[in-house]
Amino acid sequence: MQKQSIFQSKLLPYALVAPQLAIVLIFFYWPALQAVIQSFLLQDAFGLSTSFVWFENYVDLFKDPAYFEAVVRTFVFSFAIALSSLSFALLLAVMADKPLRGGTIYRTLLIWPYAVAPPVVGVLWIFMLHPSLGVLSRYLRAMGIDWNPLLDGNQAATLIILAAAWKQISYNFLFFLAGLQSIPKSVLEAAAIDGARPMRRFWTVTFPLLSPTIFFLLVVNIVYAFFDTFGIIDTMTRGGPGKSTETLVYKVYTDGLLGGNLGSSAAQSVILMVMVIVLTGIQFRFVERKVTY
Amino acid sequence: MVEEEGIRRYVAHVILWIGIAIVAFPVYLAFVASTQDNAVIANGQMSLLPGGHFFQTYYQTIFVGTSGSTREPVGNMMLNSLIMALAIALGKIAISIISAYAIVYFRFPFRMAIFWIIFITLMLPVEVRIYPTYKIVADLHMLDSYAGLALPLIASATATLLFRQFFMTVPDELLEASRIDGAGPFRFFWDTLLPLSRTNMAALFVILFILGWNQYLWPLLITTRDDMQTIQVGIRKMITTTDALTEWPVVMATAVLAMLPPVFVVVAMQKLFVRGLVETEK
Numbered sequence: 001m002q003k004q005s006i007f008q009s010k011l012l013p014y015a016l017v018a019p020q021l022a023i024v025l026i027f028f029y030w031p032a033l034q035a036v037i038q039s040f041l042l043q044d045a046f047g048l049s050t051s052f053v054w055f056e057n058y059v060d061l062f063k064d065p066a067y068f069e070a071v072v073r074t075f076v077f078s079f080a081i082a083l084s085s086l087s088f089a090l091l092l093a094v095m096a097d098k099p100l101r102g103g104t105i106y107r108t109l110l111i112w113p114y115a116v117a118p119p120v121v122g123v124l125w126i127f128m129l130h131p132s133l134g135v136l137s138r139y140l141r142a143m144g145i146d147w148n149p150l151l152d153g154n155q156a157a158t159l160i161i162l163a164a165a166w167k168q169i170s171y172n173f174l175f176f177l178a179g180l181q182s183i184p185k186s187v188l189e190a191a192a193i194d195g196a197r198p199m200r201r202f203w204t205v206t207f208p209l210l211s212p213t214i215f216f217l218l219v220v221n222i223v224y225a226f227f228d229t230f231g232i233i234d235t236m237t238r239g240g241p242g243k244s245t246e247t248l249v250y251k252v253y254t255d256g257l258l259g260g261n262l263g264s265s266a267a268q269s270v271i272l273m274v275m276v277i278v279l280t281g282i283q284f285r286f287v288e289r290k291v292t293y
Numbered sequence: 294m295v296e297e298e299g300i301r302r303y304v305a306h307v308i309l310w311i312g313i314a315i316v317a318f319p320v321y322l323a324f325v326a327s328t329q330d331n332a333v334i335a336n337g338q339m340s341l342l343p344g345g346h347f348f349q350t351y352y353q354t355i356f357v358g359t360s361g362s363t364r365e366p367v368g369n370m371m372l373n374s375l376i377m378a379l380a381i382a383l384g385k386i387a388i389s390i391i392s393a394y395a396i397v398y399f400r401f402p403f404r405m406a407i408f409w410i411i412f413i414t415l416m417l418p419v420e421v422r423i424y425p426t427y428k429i430v431a432d433l434h435m436l437d438s439y440a441g442l443a444l445p446l447i448a449s450a451t452a453t454l455l456f457r458q459f460f461m462t463v464p465d466e467l468l469e470a471s472r473i474d475g476a477g478p479f480r481f482f483w484d485t486l487l488p489l490s491r492t493n494m495a496a497l498f499v500i501l502f503i504l505g506w507n508q509y510l511w512p513l514l515i516t517t518r519d520d521m522q523t524i525q526v527g528i529r530k531m532i533t534t535t536d537a538l539t540e541w542p543v544v545m546a547t548a549v550l551a552m553l554p555p556v557f558v559v560v561a562m563q564k565l566f567v568r569g570l571v572e573t574e575k
Contacts, residue, residue, distance in 0.1 A: 003397055003398060003460075003461070003465060003468075005465040005468045005469055005472075006398050006399060006400055006468075007398055007399055007477075007478045007481075009399060009478065010401070012395075012399065012478060013395040013396075013399035013401045013404070014395075014401065016391045016392060016394055016395035016399075017391075017392040017395045017396070017407050019387075019388040019391070019392070020388040020389065020391075020392040020411060020448055020453065021392070021407060021410065021411070023388065023444060023445075023447055023448040024410060024411055024414050024448045025410075026429065027426060027429065027444060027445040027448060028414045028417050028422070028448060029410075029414075030425070030429060031422040031425035031426040031428075031429055032417055032421075032422050032425070034422075034425035034428070034429075035421070035422050035424075035425050038424075038425065088312070091308065091312075092308070092309060092312040095304075095305040095308045095309050095312075096305075096309060098301075098302065098305050100302060100305060100306065100309075106309045106313070107563075108560060108563060109313045109316070109317070110309075110312060110313060110316060111559060111563070111566075111567075112556045112559050112560055113316050113320075114503070114559060114570075115503050115507075115552065115555035115556045115558065115559045116320075116507075116552050116555070116556070117506070117507035117509060117525050117551060117552075117555070118507070118509060119509050119525045119526075119528060119529050120525070120528065120548050120551050120552060123323075123528055123529075123532060123544060123545075123548050124319040124320065124322070124323050124548060125319060126532070127319075127322065127323065127326065127541065127544075127545065128318075128319050128322055132335075132337055133334055133335055133336070133337040133339070133541070134337075135322060135339055135341070137337075138337065166315070166316070166319070169312075169316060170316070171570075174567060174570065175571075178571065198301070227418055227420045230420065230509065230510050231509040231510070231525070234509075234513075234529060235528070235529050235532065249420050252420070252421075252423070253423070253510070256423070256424045257514075262424060265424060266424070266425070269421050269422060269423075269424070270421075272420070272421045273416070273417065273421045273422075276416050276417070276418060276421060277416045280415060280416045
């Protein structure tokens with residue numbers, strides 16, 4: 001695509017793209033290339049010599065049960081976060097889509113958590129559900145649950161999933177509401193005239209028409225769960241107890257920083273990069289299809 | 294339209310209020326905790342109503358900081374966060390709008406190659422390249438500096454794409470008209486294109502400001518000095534979940550202060566926010 005009427009200049013366009021190009025090359029391509037190179041190198045314990053080891057870092061990763069567990073854990077977290085947040089947001093959006101008094105106030109009161117930063121989300125939730133001082137923990141214990149997410153891995157994972165899903169409700173709500181409002185009312189009226197009850201109308205008319213939005217949000221939520229949960233995990237559990245809340249991104253961080261294993265950390269980065277590219281690719285194919293509809 | 298009996302509407306109101314309560318409760322709790330005494334909170338005896346320590350806690354938080362771990366006033370952290378967020382938002386808009394201008398309004402060798410080079414960066418979030426980027430920033434002596442905080446996060450394919458898309462919809466007649474008036478590329482950009490892009494820029498600014506303010510992993514890595522900490526990094530250093538030394542009222546006041554600017558932006562500029570969110574996701 002190109003404009004018909006344009007300016008003629010030899011140097012000016014280069015000067016205009018230069019700042020962005022410089023930043024992109026220095027801070028995106030160069031580090032990405034470094035990550036790829038590093039992933040093929042092995043450093044000795046003192047960092048004195050490095051040797052080229054082909055795919056050894058990758059092979060080691062795939063043989064490492066801890067890495068495999070982190071992969072599975074990350075996917076479980078992602079789907080749990082996406083499904084819980086999406087279903088709750090959809091319920092709220094369907095309710096808010098009705099012609100209610102005060103509809104815009106509801107929207108305002110539901111969208112602001114988008115602006116809360118992940119580390120703050122972590123702080124809010126660990127405070128609320130802290131084993132010794134959490135306000136909600138009292139009730140959980142009163143119900144007979146031995147609640148201690150700082151010691152129990154499954155409880156810690158549940159806590160991360162709930163907090164991460166909570167933050168994403170507002171985002172999903174906004175897009176669901178926009179999706180619902182773009183469904184022509186005439187279609188729903190036609191279904192009503194045919195005698196379909198509200199529940200049936202939702203599942204046979206609204207839900208299928210909403211499927212592009214659902215699919216788009218599913219991808220966005222999975223990417224969110226992969227990357228943006230870092231701040232939540234870091235303030236709440238720091239990957240623990242044990243490794244029960246260590247996701248792939250968190251593992252890249254700890255292996256590189258604390259473990260000092262840069263080769264393995266780089267290989268993990270490269271694998272993550274490939275995953276992001278695949279996810280983004282899926283998203284773009286979907287966007288294109290939406291355009292042709 | 295479709296029949297909507299009173300009872301159904303009633304249920305909808307109830308469900309929405311339950312949703313709002315779930316969304317608001319953790320934040321309400323943080324505010325309440327920030328107005329109470331630490332000893333009471335540490336005992337697990339916290340009340341669900343605000344206490345009397347509001348001014349004391351917020352004064353200490355903003356001007357003094359915690360007495361333990363990091364002795365950095367949160368006011369200073371907020372200033373760091375503000376500078377970083379503004380630099381990211383304004384920087385992204387500035388470099389994206391001029392590169393989009395070049396790509397749409399000029400024809401030059403490697404035009405499409407450059408477009409793709411920028412476009413592909415969509416797929417490289419900072420999380421997947423943290424250590425190599427860290428090393429480059431360290432080699433450039435930009436650790437503990439605002440440039441180091443902002444520059445690696447400034448290149449944005451989304452903003453460039455957005456402006457490109459918008460410029461494509463600007464009618465060609467405008468360019469021809471201003472050319473008849475004798476305008477060159479600079480004047481056309483400044484007098485015609487920029488005023489037309491105002492809403493897009495504002496919507497983008499709202500989103501980018503929130504994203505910038507909420508950055509976490511990158512500032513965590515490259516700031517070592519306490520006085521360069523952003524508020525998101527500072528709050529993490531204040532809590533130690535396992536021991537009893539955490540000063541919870543100060544932590545919660547910091548959480549409230551960390552939420553205030555971005556939440557204010559979302560609520561006050563809701564139209565721009567929604568527009569920006571929907572447009573940047575396309």
